Structures are given as C-alpha cells and as structure tokens.
Amino acid sequence: MRHVGLLGLVLVVAWCLAPVAVAAEASGSITVGGDTVKPTSAVAMWNESTAFINKGAKILQIYMAPSPIITEGLDQALDPDESLRDGIPGDFVILTLDDKGAFSMIYAYIDDGAKNYGFNEGTVELEKMGPDVVSGWVSSGGKKSLGDTPISFDLRFSAAILPPPPKGTDLGKDGGTPGAAYLAYVEALRNGDYATLLKHANSAYAEELAGTPEEYRQYTLDTAKESAPQEMAVTGGQLFDGYAFLTVAGKDWTGDKVEGKVKMVLDGDTWRYATEDLETVW
Numbered sequence: 001m002r003h004v005g006l007l008g009l010v011l012v013v014a015w016c017l018a019p020v021a022v023a024a025e026a027s028g029s030i031t032v033g034g035d036t037v038k039p040t041s042a043v044a045m046w047n048e049s050t051a052f053i054n055k056g057a058k059i060l061q062i063y064m065a066p067s068p069i070i071t072e073g074l075d076q077a078l079d080p081d082e083s084l085r086d087g088i089p090g091d092f093v094i095l096t097l098d099d100k101g102a103f104s105m106i107y108a109y110i111d112d113g114a115k116n117y118g119f120n121e122g123t124v125e126l127e128k129m130g131p132d133v134v135s136g137w138v139s140s141g142g143k144k145s146l147g148d149t150p151i152s153f154d155l156r157f158s159a160a161i162l163p164p165p166p167k168g169t170d171l172g173k174d175g176g177t178p179g180a181a182y183l184a185y186v187e188a189l190r191n192g193d194y195a196t197l198l199k200h201a202n203s204a205y206a207e208e209l210a211g212t213p214e215e216y217r218q219y220t221l222d223t224a225k226e227s228a229p230q231e232m233a234v235t236g237g238q239l240f241d242g243y244a245f246l247t248v249a250g251k252d253w254t255g256d257k258v259e260g261k262v263k264m265v266l267d268g269d270t271w272r273y274a275t276e277d278l279e280t281v282w
Contacts, residue, residue, distance in 0.1 A: 026064040030093055030153035032117045032146065035110045037091040039064035042159035043071060044134050047081065058099040062134060062159050065092040075166060076243060078261045078277040085109070093155070095138055101129045103138065106153060119146050122153070134159055168238030168245065175237035178244035178264040181271035182234060189228035192221035202273055227253045242266045243274070249281075257281040 026039035044062040049055060061081075063069055065088050077083035085092065089111075096105040103124040108117045121144060126136035135158040143152045171179060181200050188196035194217065198206050212220050232250035242265065249259040260278035264271045 026155060026157045026159070028153070028155040030106070030108055030151070030155060032108050032110070032115075032151045033149045035091075035108075035112070035115065037093055037108060037110070038066055039093055039155065039157075040066055041069050042157045043069045043084075043162065044159040045080070045084075045162040046164070054098075059104060060097045060099070060101070060129070060134060060161070062095040062097070062157055063088070063092060064095070064155065064157060064159075066090065071162060074162075076240070076263075078245065078263050078275060082277075093153075095124075095155070095157070097124065097129075097134075101126045101134075106138065117146055117149070117151065119144070119151055130161060132161055134161055166240065168240045171237035171239050171244065171246075173234075173236055175234035175244070175246045176239065178239070178271045179234035179237055179246055182246055182248070182262055182264055182273060183232065185273045186229055186232045189224050190230075192218075192225050194221060197221075197224070199270055200272055202275075203267060206272070229253060229258075230255055244271070248276075248278070252278070252280075 026042040029036050029038045031037075042062055042064045044060055047059050047061050049057045049059050063084060067089050069084070070087060071084065074080045074083050091111050092109050094105075094107040095103075096107070098104050101124065103122045105118055105120050106122055107119075109115070110117075119140075122138055122140055124136060124138045126134065128135045137154075137156050139154045140152045143150055145151065174180070175182065184196055185200035187193070188200065194209070198210055201209065209217075209220060230251040230253065232248055235247045235249055237244055237246040244264045244266075246262045246264060247260075248262050250257075252258050257280065258278040259281050260276065262276045262278075263274040265274045266272075
C-alpha cells in the first residue's frame with residue numbers, strides 16, 4: 001500500500017465507486033521543482049472533506065494521470081480514494097473543487113522519490129459540472145512558489161463523475177452475523193485460537209496458517225497475539241452482496257484508541273475478515 005502525505009491537504013473519502021473503466025481525457029502539464037507530469041486520462045468523484053476548516057463539506061476531486069485510470073473494484077473498497085491512488089502506476093494529479101466548482105487545492109504525486117505537493121492557489125474555468133461530467137481548465141497563472149519549490153500548471157480536463165455508492169442493508173449496532181464473526185476473529189487473534197482463525201481469518205492467512213508445520217504453529221500464533229487488538233467493539237454495519245462493512249472502535253495492540261471500518265467477506269456460509277481502515281483517535 002502506498003501512503004502519501006499532503007502539504008496543507010487532508011482528504012478522507014466517504015463514497016464508494018462503481019466498478020467501471022472510465023474513458024476520459026486530460027491535457028497540459030504541471031511542473032513542480034524539476035518534475036513534470038503530463039496527464040492524459042481523468043476521472044472524478046464526489047467526496048467529503050475532513051480538513052479542519054471544512055470538515056464534512058462536499059468536494060469534487062478530479063484525478064488526472066499519464067496512465068489509464070481504472071475504477072474496477074472500487075465499489076467494494078473501504079477507502080476508494082486510497083484504492084484509486086494505489087491503482088495508478090506512477091505520477092498523478094488531483095484537483096479539488098468545492099461544491100460550487102471553485103478551486104480548492106491541487107495535489108501532485110511524483111512516483112520517483114514518492115514526492116507529494118499540495119498547492120492552494122489557482123484559477124478554474126468550468127465548461128460543465130455534473131451531473132455525470134466535469135470539464136474545464138485550471139491554471140496557476142504562471143510560475144508560483146510552494147515554499148522554496150517553484151510550481152506551475154495549466155491543465156484541461158474532461159472527466160466522468162463516478163456514480164454514488166451502492167446502499168447496503170443496515171446490520172444494526174452490533175453488526176449482525178458479520179459483526180459477531182469479526183469479534184470472534186479478534187478474540188482468536190488474542191488467544192491464539194487456531195481453529196477459529198482458520199474459520200474467520202483472511203483466506204490467504206488462513207491458508208498459510210493451515211500449511212504451517214505443527215512444530216512452528218505455536219510461534220505463528222504467538223506472533224499473531226503480539227499484534228492483536230487489545231479491545232474492539234462493533235458499532236454498526238452495512239450488508240452488501242457477499243460482503244459487509246462494519247464500523248468499529250477499540251484499542252490497538254499498543255493500547256492506542258482506534259476507530260474506522262472493517263470489511264468482511266462471505267466464504268460459503270462463513271464470514272471472514274478481509275481488510276480494515278482504522279485511524280488512531282487522539
């Protein structure tokens with residue numbers, strides 16, 4: 001998983017995406033320091049900001065890259081924004097607009113050196129904004145400065161706006177059967193419960209555990225114990241076709257408070273842990 005840090009930009013996505021490959025286009029370039037990105041493809045989605053000054057505000061993000069942008073599978077991703085970024089090979093640019101279409105931020109990721117740049121000045125001229133397409137032009141208005149780093153950009157874009165997420169069935173505050181399976185999985189991690197881990201763990205981990213020679217099995221289980229959450233509770237959930245999203249809160253292996261989402265998948269008639277997106281609560 002590629003992790004990126006922003007200068008002046010904090011984005012958390014609350015929407016899921018439809019599993020489609022989107023044909024759209026971008027042109028022009030952005031230059032930051034000695035690096036230049038020339039996008040050719042683009043896609044957009046509505047998100048929610050968690051920045052302190054406009055937390056919860058509706059924002060439109062336009063992703064641009066020199067490579068094709070594929071959205072397949074993002075409808076089942078816990079964090080569509082991160083999944084979309086991880087699926088772009090190499091450099092990319094994200095233009096963020098507010099719900100009225102005004103410029104908010106432009107962000108560039110340079111794959112060589114994993115460099116991140118966020119810049120909050122620019123001019124946008126929109127030709128169209130919604131409901132399905134956003135198109136227009138964004139410019140820095142010449143060479144600007146990002147600290148000691150020069151930045152300039154002039155980009156055109158025409159991007160499909162991805163549809164809203166599918167709606168699941170409310171599982172209630174305890175998360176229903178998927179919630180119970182998740183709690184059983186967490187308890188099995190803490191207790192080194194081999195049989196329960198085989199039943200509820202991620203399928204790849206369960207397969208690896210099952211193939212571990214018996215003489216090394218206890219070492220593997222003890223290692224799992226060391227990284228197991230100290231506490232975890234399910235606070236709600238949504239059921240979809242073959243998978244579920246749970247909201248959870250508790251304490252990680254260090255005792256720090258965490259909260260976020262967990263994905264469970266249905267394997268036959270058994271719910272298995274798939275992945276999680278947790279954040280430390282300070």
